[in-house]
Amino acid sequence: MKNRSPSGRSENRGRRVAAAIFLLSTIFVCLIWFGGAPIEPSAGVFPGDTESVQDYEEHLDSRVVISGPVVETEPLTVRVSTESGEMMDIQVTSVRRTLAEGDVLSVYGTLHPGQRIEAIETVRKPAGGYWRTRALSLLAGLWVLCRGLRHWRPDIRTMLIQRRDSPLSLSDSEDTDA
Template sequence: MGIPPGDDDVVSSYETYVGERVLLSGPVANTDPVRVRITAANGDSMTVGVDGLETAVAVGDVVSVYGILEPDGRVSALETVKKPANNYVRTRVLSALAGLWVLWRGIRHWRPVPSASRIDRRDPPLRSMPTRLRNLWEDDA
């Protein structure tokens, strides 16, 4: 069985996969009838109709469809998963904040030594911003 053909495969050679089970994912482009825009890694895209979708969707929601590819630009859904459109923005923002926190922790506890091509542990670690501000306030008093 293996991994079913995906967006890249279907966009690049649709006719090859007609009648086969495929796994497609993309944003909903239209809701009546439901059409999903799938995009290949090279940037090429196409819209496919989705039959048998049991979940209510809105334009912009991201849908993953596992089903049988039909010859007329449709896929008969066997399984579907809907991801609300706003999840991506929230995920990206939280990921960026987490990345900044990890970067700060790394800078605070480690220091690069370019001449030796290594990273050494800081002892003591850099002080946090609240500690610096508190010390600045106490020095003025």
């Protein structure tokens, strides 16, 4: 007969640990597998910045995805850099949006001779706009953490997260005489 906790749950810690290790390992393997996926346009995996700069001639007249800061607006030019630090300025055509120097532009398009790409789709990221995203993400994460800790409590011994009988509060209304 299995040992049961007061709440009626089976205390099979080994199975929970094994399940957690299995799930984390699976996620890790999937990340490595996707990161090592070969370029396969028919599967939606197009050459990126590194491949487009290092093997420029090989990817001519092919669809690629590049990203980089706008260094010139007339003609529209994006500076693409690789992981090894190589850089190439690529002229972007067929863009119907207003851009400023410093904006980060991601371009999906066809690479042509003369360091030119004909854009099929573009995504503009405003220069310096990431601090707001990170600040809002941090704020939202802290809010979720506080809400979670207010209503739930971790039990390290049994490796469970259990609901609190009453949520934690900042004021001790039970101790005040009114």
